[in-house]
Amino acid sequence: MNTLLTDNFLSNKECNFLIDFYKSNETKSFLFRDVYPLRLDIDNFAISFLVEKLESTSKLFNSKIDWFEIVKWPIGSKQKLHFDATSNKTTFSSIVYLNQNFEGGETYYEDGTIIKPILGRSLFFDGNYYKHGVKKVKKNTRYVIATWYKNKIGE
Numbered sequence: 001m002n003t004l005l006t007d008n009f010l011s012n013k014e015c016n017f018l019i020d021f022y023k024s025n026e027t028k029s030f031l032f033r034d035v036y037p038l039r040l041d042i043d044n045f046a047i048s049f050l051v052e053k054l055e056s057t058s059k060l061f062n063s064k065i066d067w068f069e070i071v072k073w074p075i076g077s078k079q080k081l082h083f084d085a086t087s088n089k090t091t092f093s094s095i096v097y098l099n100q101n102f103e104g105g106e107t108y109y110e111d112g113t114i115i116k117p118i119l120g121r122s123l124f125f126d127g128n129y130y131k132h133g134v135k136k137v138k139k140n141t142r143y144v145i146a147t148w149y150k151n152k153i154g155e
Helices: 012-025 045-061
Strands: 004-006 035-039 064-074 079-082 090-097 107-109 122-125 132-134 136-137 142-151
Touching: 004 045, 012 064, 045 064, 045 122, 045 132, 045 142, 064 079, 064 136, 107 122
Parallel strands: none
Antiparallel strands: 004 122, 035 064, 064 142, 079 132, 090 122, 090 142, 107 132
């Protein structure tokens, strides 16, 4: 199994909580290219439900969370095709869409596959193997949880 797409991975309530969490901590976010990531602490009790769900699914890929963040994608932001060479430990990646009230912002792959952002949908994939990108956000702001995983062996 190289890819897993799951609808309703998070509920509307959980997604709204995470967007509000981002907004209440936005001063801790930083500019990276044309997006604003907010690094998350795996030990933060407020987001333990998220950690539990991500870790439960990542076990299917013999991986565990290395690091993760809520990313705010303003109008005009995009990302060209790339591989997730975020660290030498990275074995897997995931995206969880926290909203869908925006235009554009689809995840796409080099082979032409396009993943439509749907609130609560998760996409787990090997970002080191599949070249992927994000189409330009045309209207409103896109929020996602971006997560990078490392191998569970040698924890």
